[in-house]
Amino acid sequence: xENFTFFNPTQIEFGTGKEQLIGQHLAGHGIKKVLLxxxxxxxKREGLFDVASKSLAEKGxxxxxxxxxxxxxxxxxxxxxxxxxxxxxxxxILSVGGGSVLDSVKAIAAGVRYDGDVWDLFTGKAPVxxxxxxxxxxxxxxxxSEMNPGAVVxxxxxxxxxxxxxxxxxxxxxxxxPALMQGVTRDYLVYSASDVIAHLIEAYFTATVHPKxxxxxxxxxxxxxxxxxxxxxxxxxxxxxxxxxxxxxxxxLNGLTYSGTAGSSFxxxxxxHSLSALFNVPHGAGLSVVVPAWMKWYLDRNPxxxxxxxxxxxxxxxxxxxxxALQGWYDKIGTPTHLPQLDINEADLPAIVENVQKNVRIFGxxxxxxxxxxxxxxxxxx
Amino acid sequence: xENFTFFNPTQIEFGTGKEQLIGQHLAGHGIKKVLLxxxxxxxKREGLFDVASKSLAEKGxxxxxxxxxxxxxxxxxxxxxxxxxxxxxxxxILSVGGGSVLDSVKAIAAGVRYDGDVWDLFTGKAPVxxxxxxxxxxxxxxxxSEMNPGAVVxxxxxxxxxxxxxxxxxxxxxxxxPALMQGVTRDYLVYSASDVIAHLIEAYFTATVHPKxxxxxxxxxxxxxxxxxxxxxxxxxxxxxxxxxxxxxxxxLNGLTYSGTAGSSFxxxxxxHSLSALFNVPHGAGLSVVVPAWMKWYLDRNPxxxxxxxxxxxxxxxxxxxxxALQGWYDKIGTPTHLPQLDINEADLPAIVENVQKNVRIFGxxxxxxxxxxxxxxxxxx
Numbered sequence: 001x002e003n004f005t006f007f008n009p010t011q012i013e014f015g016t017g018k019e020q021l022i023g024q025h026l027a028g029h030g031i032k033k034v035l036l037x038x039x040x041x042x043x044k045r046e047g048l049f050d051v052a053s054k055s056l057a058e059k060g061x062x063x064x065x066x067x068x069x070x071x072x073x074x075x076x077x078x079x080x081x082x083x084x085x086x087x088x089x090x091x092x093i094l095s096v097g098g099g100s101v102l103d104s105v106k107a108i109a110a111g112v113r114y115d116g117d118v119w120d121l122f123t124g125k126a127p128v129x130x131x132x133x134x135x136x137x138x139x140x141x142x143x144x145s146e147m148n149p150g151a152v153v154x155x156x157x158x159x160x161x162x163x164x165x166x167x168x169x170x171x172x173x174x175x176x177x178p179a180l181m182q183g184v185t186r187d188y189l190v191y192s193a194s195d196v197i198a199h200l201i202e203a204y205f206t207a208t209v210h211p212k213x214x215x216x217x218x219x220x221x222x223x224x225x226x227x228x229x230x231x232x233x234x235x236x237x238x239x240x241x242x243x244x245x246x247x248x249x250x251x252x253l254n255g256l257t258y259s260g261t262a263g264s265s266f267x268x269x270x271x272x273h274s275l276s277a278l279f280n281v282p283h284g285a286g287l288s289v290v291v292p293a294w295m296k297w298y299l300d301r302n303p304x305x306x307x308x309x310x311x312x313x314x315x316x317x318x319x320x321x322x323x324x325a326l327q328g329w330y331d332k333i334g335t336p337t338h339l340p341q342l343d344i345n346e347a348d349l350p351a352i353v354e355n356v357q358k359n360v361r362i363f364g365x366x367x368x369x370x371x372x373x374x375x376x377x378x379x380x381x382x
Numbered sequence: 383x384e385n386f387t388f389f390n391p392t393q394i395e396f397g398t399g400k401e402q403l404i405g406q407h408l409a410g411h412g413i414k415k416v417l418l419x420x421x422x423x424x425x426k427r428e429g430l431f432d433v434a435s436k437s438l439a440e441k442g443x444x445x446x447x448x449x450x451x452x453x454x455x456x457x458x459x460x461x462x463x464x465x466x467x468x469x470x471x472x473x474x475i476l477s478v479g480g481g482s483v484l485d486s487v488k489a490i491a492a493g494v495r496y497d498g499d500v501w502d503l504f505t506g507k508a509p510v511x512x513x514x515x516x517x518x519x520x521x522x523x524x525x526x527s528e529m530n531p532g533a534v535v536x537x538x539x540x541x542x543x544x545x546x547x548x549x550x551x552x553x554x555x556x557x558x559x560p561a562l563m564q565g566v567t568r569d570y571l572v573y574s575a576s577d578v579i580a581h582l583i584e585a586y587f588t589a590t591v592h593p594k595x596x597x598x599x600x601x602x603x604x605x606x607x608x609x610x611x612x613x614x615x616x617x618x619x620x621x622x623x624x625x626x627x628x629x630x631x632x633x634x635l636n637g638l639t640y641s642g643t644a645g646s647s648f649x650x651x652x653x654x655h656s657l658s659a660l661f662n663v664p665h666g667a668g669l670s671v672v673v674p675a676w677m678k679w680y681l682d683r684n685p686x687x688x689x690x691x692x693x694x695x696x697x698x699x700x701x702x703x704x705x706x707a708l709q710g711w712y713d714k715i716g717t718p719t720h721l722p723q724l725d726i727n728e729a730d731l732p733a734i735v736e737n738v739q740k741n742v743r744i745f746g747x748x749x750x751x752x753x754x755x756x757x758x759x760x761x762x763x764x
Binding site for chain 2: 007223
C-alpha cells in the first residue's frame, strides 16, 4: 500500500429533516451573515428555501440571496457571486442545490479571499490558500462535492472546464437528506449513477498499486449504486434506496476508496470535461459515453483488475464481458453510451481532442493521452 | 437507512517513515511542550523513541516522558499521568504505542481539563467537555482508537472496565506506519485480528436497520482481516499485508461501517470487558472466546444476516456453518475460543456475570443481557 494522508473534516448530517437545523450549524461556526446560493427557483416552489431561511432567521443570521446558477457552472457567474459576497460582506456561503451550485460556492468562497481574478486559481497561476467557510444542503447525489475539497467550473469565454482542490474548500457541514432528492428526474438519476461509477473506477483501474482492501470497497459501492439505481427507477419513492445511493455517492469521492492506491489518474474526467465544456452535455451523460470506450482501450494495460471487476460487479468471467456488461447496463437504464446520442459526431472530434489536450496537461497525463489516443478512444464511441 | 451524523476530523498519516514528521505535526498545532506517553522500554530499544524525540526537538518542542503504561490500562496510572501533565504544564499529549497507551492518553487529556477525579468521566458522573490536544504514533493495529474519540480504561480498585467517548478525544494527527508493527508477536497479531472482527460484527449483527451498503463494507473489511492475518502468519515481513490489516483496523471503528445503522449494541464488548477487568486477559483473546458463543445464542434473532455473513465471508451456506467457520478460523490462527484456554472455569462464572451487569447497564442493554442470558452464553464457551 502506498503512503497517504487521510484528512476529511466535513461534518455530514445525513437523513430526513436535517435541513431544518442549518441555522444551528452556521451559528455554531459563529456565522452572522450568509450568501445563500442556488440554481433554479425550484427550491422556492418546493419549500426548501423557506425551511432554510426560517432556520437561519431563528438564529439571527442575515441572508443574502444569489440564485440562477446553472449545470456545468460558469466562471462568469462565480465572479458575480464574489462581487456580491464582497459588497454584502457576508462571512460564509451556503449552497442549496446539487454539485453545480456547490462547486460554484467553493469557487466563490475561495475567490472572495483572493485579490486577483478567480480563474487564476483554476489555471494554477495562484494557489487556494484561504476561503470563506462554506456549508451545503444537497439536493442531488452525484458529484461527492459535499465531502471533498474539490470543485469543477467552466470558463465560458475560453471553453475550458478546469478544477480546484484545496483543504480550505472542505464544507464545514453538509446536509444530505435523501428525501430532498425524491424529485430528481429519471434522466438525472441515471446520469448521477454514471458519475458516481466513474469516480469509483478511475483509481480502481488506473492505479499502479491498488490493494485488495480498496478494490473491495469500490466494488461494494458500485454494487450498491447499480442495485439502488434499479430500485429507484422502479420506485422513485423508495427512501432507503435513495439513501444508500446518496451515501455511496458521498463515499465514492471523499478519499476513502483511493487512499493507499498509487499512480492513479482521472482520464475519463479529463476527456469528458471537454464534452461538457464544448457541448454543455450533462457530465454524467458524457461519462457513460467515455467510460466504456476508455475501458476497451485500457483493458490490456490492467487485465487482472478488469477480470476482478467483471467477476465481482457483474458476475461474468472476462474483462471484455465486464465492459460489455457495464455498457449494457448503461443502455438499460437509459444513459447514453455513444456520442451521437449527445448530438456529437465525427466532425466534432478534432475540436474535442484539441480541448482535451489542455485537460490532460492539468491532470498530468498528457504523455499517455496524446491526440492520437484520445481520437482513437472517442472514435470507438461514435 | 437511519439518520446519522458523520464527523471525523482526525488526520491520518499512513505509511513508512511518517513518524519522522511528528514534530512538524505538533508544531502545526502550536504545541510547545508535550507529555510523551508509552508502555514498555521497547520503543527505546528499537529506536522509535529517539526518532520521535529528535523530530520534536527539531521543532523546539519540549518533551516530558511518561512510560510504563500496561495492557488493559488502569485508572491509577492515568491519575499519575494527569498529575505529571499538570505539574509540567504540557499543552498536548503524545501516545507512542498501541491502543492501551492511546486510550490512557485520551483519559489523561480529558482528566487534565476536569476538576474532579477522572473516573467520574467514565461512570457518567460528569461529561467530557474538553481535553488537551492529543496525537499518536501507533505501534499496534487493533483497537481503532487512532481514528475515533473513544477510550476504555480499567479501574484497578473496583475492577470495572468502562469507556468514554466524546468529540474532544479525536486525535489531531495519528501516525500509522505498518513497518513499526512488524515486531508484533504472533499472539498479539491474532488477538488483534479478533478485536477488529469483533468491532465489525457488533453492529453488523445487532442493528435493527442494517443497509446492504454497510453490510458490504463490513464484509470487505472482515475478508481483508482474514486474508492479511494469514499472510502475516506465513510471513511477518509482508509489508503490504501489514498495511492492509492496519487500515482495515482503523476503518473498522472510525464511524464508517455503522453510520446509518440503527439499534446496534456492543454485547460482546460488554461481556469481554469483564473478562479482562477480572482476569487481565488480552482483550482480543477474550473476544475470540465470547464472540462465537454469543453468535450461537444470537443466531435466531437475525438469521438473514447470519446467512449473509456465512456466504459472503466464508462461502458456506447456513448461519450455523458461518459461526463454525469463524470459530474454526480462530482455532486455526491460534486465538482462544474457550474459557479454559484463558484459565477461566465454571466456578468463575458468577463473579464474571455480576461484573458484566455493570457493563450492560452502561451499554444500555441490561434488559436483554440478564444474568441468566450472560451465564448461558458463557457456559457455552466452557
